[in-house]
Amino acid sequence: MAAGRHKWQRHITLVALILSIGVVLSALFIPLFSQGENLAGRTIQGVEFVGLRNVTADELYPLIYSRIGEPLQPENFNNDLKALFGTGYFGNVEMRLRPNANETVDVVFIVEELPRISDIEFLGADELPLQEVKSVLGFVQGDVYSPQKVKEGVALIKARYREDGFFFAEVWYRTGELDPETNQLQITYIIDEGDDIPISRINILGTRHLDAEDILDILEQKEVGFFDEGKFQESLFEEDKLKILAYAKSSGYVDAEIDPRATGYEIRWRNPEKPEDGRVVIITYKLVEGDIRFFGGYSVEHNPNAMNLELNPPEREIDGPEDLSPIYKPETLLGSLEFIDADIGEVFDERRYFQDRGFMQEMYSREGYVYAQIRPEFVNFELTEESLNRFESCLAMESPAGEDDSRCKKHAEYLNLTALREYLEDNPEAEGNVLRHIHFTVSENNLAYIENIILKGMEKTQEYVIRRELLIKEGQLFNSALVNRSREKLINLGYFKEVNLQMRPGSSDEQMNLIMEVKEQPTGTISIGGGYGTQSGFSIFTEVGDRNLNGTGQRLSGRLEYGPLRRAVSIDWTEPWFYEACQDSTGWFWRNKLKDINNAPDLTTLEKIADTFQNNYSEIGKVMKSYVVEAESVGPARRLDFVKARIRVLIDDYVAKEYECYRQYPRPWSLRLGA
Template identity: 25%
Template sequence: MLKKKIVGFILFLFVLNCFAQEPEGWYNGKPVLEIKFKGLQNIEASELDEIFKSYKKKTFSDDLYWEILQKIYALDYFTDIVPKAIPADEKYNSVFLEFIVKEKPAVKDIVFIGNSNIKKSDLLSAINIKKGDIFNEINVKNAERALKDFYIEKGFTKAEIASNTSEDKEKNSIKVEFSVKEGKVSVINKILFEGNSKFPEKALKKVLVSKEAWLLQKGLFREDALQADKSAIKLFYGEHGYIDAHVETIKRDIDSTSDPQKDQITLTYVIMEGEQFTYAGIDFQGNYIFSSEELGEKFKLKKGDIFNLKKFEIGFGDVANLYYENGYTGNYIDKKENRNTSTKEVSYTVLIIERERSHIENIIIKGNTKTKDKVILRELLLKEGDVFSKTKIMNSFRNLANLRYFSTVLPDVLPGSEPDLVDVIINVEEQSTAGIQFGITFSGVSDTNAFPMSVFAQWEEKNLFGTGRELSVNLNAASDTQSLTLGFTENWFLGKPISVGFDFSVAHKTLNTYQDLMYPFNNIPDPHLTMDEFNANPSLSDAFKMKYDRLEFGFGMNSGYRWFPKFAVITLRGGVNFGIVKKFL
């Protein structure tokens, strides 16, 4: 980090020297019209434009330049960066910032050697390196660990992963090669228990993460599952009052000879059960905001009941959530066990140190390169300065997920600048919000001269320019029918959760109808003179059918309002449509 800052400072001095070649200080206070990058090979200019577009039209200053430079270095895309300021006009009223860069090598190809049991596509999905990415050695090491974990998850506990890279300097690219030694797959052949007198093996096996191989159950062995098994057994016994019960050890017997493709493992869980305890109640110390009766209601246990560790932990969590939900995020809450070994009773004392209610100091958004901050902020049920509420935070993230702009929405809460302040961090990962559909349909037609094919195309953008607006275009075309529909929706009208939408459509149809030149004197399809003649031979009139065109114009408006109660998002929507039809020969 220090090295980067030193290099950045040297470049900062260099850029000042570049600026000095023009009239001294001409760029200060001038708007930045554009930020350009020269020397790009593998990185798309559009990607950088999206990242740095927020700086356009801002007034140039040393702070602004330093912020841009730090952001460029944070990308970790380049080995060399040469900055340059260019007057945007002859009068030096605005400035272009240009960065001449040298890219780090890009990943040209990813190769796996030795993977006979797992497909390449599955291995690629397990790592974060993709073809075309800028090469980063740390990412390769992380990929090694990810592949190792992936193999362990698949039961290959002895798998070994190594990486090697080869560089093509002419193409500025790197080939990444992963060598895999898979080894045998480890399978759980049998699960046994020792020391269990209170519960049968069948009941204990149900709570385990590890499972025996049987029929459709693969029984893959995973080292991390053993710790989960220990916790599951402890909790199971704890639900029945055995608060000292635990797994002392898990013995492993490995058979590597019976099957050349598998290591067959027998697991033996050695359990110490202890004595069964009953529940003797709970008391609270240090609580003034909420009464002991109100806090005690969170525990669904009664005195004299067989102690249930799971119910007690849920109740303890509910006490903490009660404070947390009402904005008391800085409280200290702990529990003390009181055990009477002679009567086999256990009670608890909950110790509480109450502090001031927390308010939201900052709401910080991370990960959005397209979606504007205001689009995210307006979906939140809290704003800076409000009392913190866990429920409102979670419902806010529900609203963000419902937008379908993001593949991932993760909340985080960090301490603020004062003990009673917190920062809410919103981490998002954007996904594509545009949709394109295209199709061709073949079908029969009533008109023998019509071509029996129609095409349709639809384009929809749910987050237009990152503003949260929606725009759609629908096109249908056949030999006798053509239509075009345009739609637009503003989802937050005047800063309120009011949606206002408009759609406009135009359609052309070529139609046929019976001709009657004698109308209104003789209202019978030509060439017939009476209805009896027509009923006797109606197909004769088909030869005299008249072809005409119909042009339809449609305009629609719709509006809706959204409410955000705790349990759901409720929307009330309505609209009106108008149409004009013109027929002509």
């Protein structure tokens, strides 16, 4: 009995100990939702994250709603947990409250991090650049490990190989062991690239008037032959579809289509009786030409409800189209295009049409009207004596009777009937041809200023290296010519293989955001060679360099030469923008402004130039405008020169400072050391 009592006493003691520990732990970490209301209103003294491996507390703290020094609010608990789960970093997140003796509370998040990818390895990738294979994956080194994304990578890699003609490529993957210290693992893709497949034949079907041989000449892919490798690539197969369409449309067949049911490629044995000879590809394109169209002329009108406000202020009375003041008059626009009335009757080349439409858009963009819209309306008609007579009679109608007559009168107003009749008289064989006339309606809309220039895609290059090359600045009037020239300058640096531009609306109708997205390319170089000289004898050399050192735009190169009679080492360093800190504008800003002012032909142009001064220089623009207004009191003979002289005095100090900056600091600045 005594032994039994001792045994039960030991059990009771053990249970009491466990309960005591539980009480202590419950005092330290109170269950979140059961006791949170009791601690509501207490000041949060600290926020802790327990269980972090690859993420820092500094990254997570800005995401949560419970802040140090603020009262504890239970309604934030769910938001905190959602924010942490929303990062995708964690498999589990728990939240605990720890009350303190000083009537404050600590918020503790206990997390379980998901594994990270330490490295991505590719075995067997020989035919394609490794970077291209990596780029198709939906994840990179350092990302959270997702079994689904890793599995999807197999299909993505195989698809990339198919684009280059490797139809029999196979891909597998394996995941490494999870490192308990770092919570990371390695992903390895094993690639069997297989063989590429040659093109044995390309068939062009459906051509009634176009020459199939001419189409074959423009294709990117060729049949295998003595001079052509003829390797099939799926991506080029799709590109060649577009080339065939573009060729047909530029030849006047504007309604041409590629028949998808009869277009494709087939992989077959070169010789079914000899599989060892391998497979080949036979490509077939089926073109539906449609009917040919000929050029019937251009016409232009301005939308009276979307005119520029600079020359057409709201208070100005406008009774008809003749009272409108467009940036470009219709005859100015038409005179700048590639297609003109003298080309009436020629084959309608859609490529030339798109160039003309784009050029009109470019003309307005250069003046800052990036929101201008050029809307085309197509009028197709048969060129006959009867149709011309019909248009002339419609044109003479004062009150068209019905919808058909109204449409006929509208189209007749578009057409140059005199030029059409002269063409038909000179070319009677053209009777019956279907002509296409394009009527452009121009909505000028308002000026646009650059609110933000957003740079994206840099992995190595520093942002300031790009910004200093730009010929446009935030706050300036948008100018497409300067934007395109800025893009060319960035490409010419040699740091980027692509520079893509996008325009997005800004915070108001007069603001727009310019997005520049770059794709970097390798800038390092290495070369090894040898030479022979009658005095120096044989020598070998190696040279390494980087034209974008650490993303700063600096150029660094080193050369080592070694031989029995000549040994040399040299280091070159170049800073192409040594003086950049001394200027607060892009390029010769003030000198160019002065040049524009001196060349301005009238007061209206000076007023437009004043509008380009924004942000730090907006006051200068306002003063310039006031000079233009005050000029009304000056005699007409010297009015323009008088305003220009006043403006030159206004900006002379800025011009002088800019010139002094450029004079003192040469560009570029180089240093060479050698021995």
